[in-house]
Amino acid sequence: MNHTEFTARGFALVAQVLTGAECEAVARRVAEVPAGSAGTRCLLYHAWCRALAAKISQHPSLSPLIPSDFVATQCTYFEKSLSRNWLVPMHQDLSIPVAGRVEHESLGGWAEKEGTLYVQPPVELLQRLVAVRLHIDACGVNDGPLRVVPGSHLYGRLPAEAAAAARRDQTEFVCTAGQGSAMAMRPLLLHASSKSTGSNMRRVLHFLYGPRELPLGLRWQHAVQAGLQRTHRKNQPDSSLNDHRPLPPAPSQLQTNTNCPASVFQVPSFIPGADLQRIQSINDSIND
């Protein structure tokens, strides 16, 4: 799928971003992050994840969709299986994590979640953001894949009736995926996912990329300078993924506090720019 199709449909599926071996390496790294600890919420805290964010943004089929001055601002781990099952109703991702409150009439939906401040920024910013969902496992129709309403991102922030109309008028697309493939999407794309009925694990890393500079005096709470790492040669093997040494000890704050450390490595918080209430069930299941 080329950039024009991404612009029109609001999503693009890219095969073989990682090899099977790289997926296994990522799975091992994810498994080292203690479930329910700050590590799960703050994957960009880890060097391997920051390297992965950069690698993704350099991929030949993804780099045209992610402007070179963008930063990675979040990486969320979603694990779904029969034993850890959940669903998400149709929604748009409207919130972003920011460093501090700014009083402005164009800003709304302020919310605080585990020490991280979220705001719904102007739609012009939301329209620029790019999310990339990296599939560590193959995801078939029974594995709770993302379902999207193609083109729905073009209508901006959709009130409930308009979202319902968009779903009536447009057939949903079921985003099944091969292991190591990625789905790039605009956060304003209407998306949902059902519970898994299959026997596979569905592990996804959901990265969010945005412009380094935010409008209206807003600042990202955390931003990883993925672009700086683009001086690496394309397709250079990512040694950090194959580094099987244990993760370096996290600051003591991380061991006990489910908040992201605000200042250590400039990491994002757990919940992507989504309706926090609606995906609370995901938090709960991940933290079980």
Ligand SMILES: O=C(O)CCC(=O)C(=O)O
């Ligand atoms: O991974 C999923 O199934 C849902 C993710 C989602 O809804 C989101 O990232 O906003």
